[in-house]
Amino acid sequence: MQDIGTYIKKLRISIIGEPRNPLDSKIFHKISLIALFAWVGLGSDAMSSSSYGPQEAYLALGGHIYLAIFVAISIVLTIFVISTSYSQIVELFPTGGGGYLVASKLLSPSLGMLSGCALLIDYVLTISISIASGVDAVLSFLPTSWQMIKLEFAFFVILILRICNRIK
Secondary structure (H helix, E strand, O other): OHHHHHHHHHHHHHHHOOOOOOOOHHHHHHHHHHHHHHHHHHHHHHHHHHHHHHHHHHHHHOOOHHHHHHHHHHHHHHHHHHHHHHHHHHHHOOOOOOHHHHHHHHOOHHHHHHHHHHHHHHHHHHHHHHHHHHHHHHHOOOOHHHHHHHHHHHHHHHHHHHHHHHOO
16 A cells, blocks of 8 residues: 555656755745746736637627627726726735735635635646647648647647756
């Protein structure tokens, strides 16, 4: 039974990585880069939404193209609500804070944890959609017979990202 536990631990370390020591002085340099990477991540989140979202919304409308005006109004309203919310959050937390911190302080630690988990899921889905869309774009240059390797090519891209992420 201990062999299975050791195997699971090795698998977890190979996928997630080894635990970090918060008392290590080198880790603070990496933590300070997290804000920059989060900003880049938020940029890609917005970019992927604006790049893939309108096409998918248009496809979802099907033959009801006249409803596109309501989709556009909803998008503008959503942007207004989010911008207003962010303005208020910046006033309340001038030193910074993400969804986890804001929800933990204003609502409860449990809802802060839920917010953090939702953000993590959002990032995973954003990366997944970006990879799938990128694979579609790359394979659109190739003959139609190559379309059957979409899944394998997407796994290859994920593997390359994993390798790049492990490089220290």
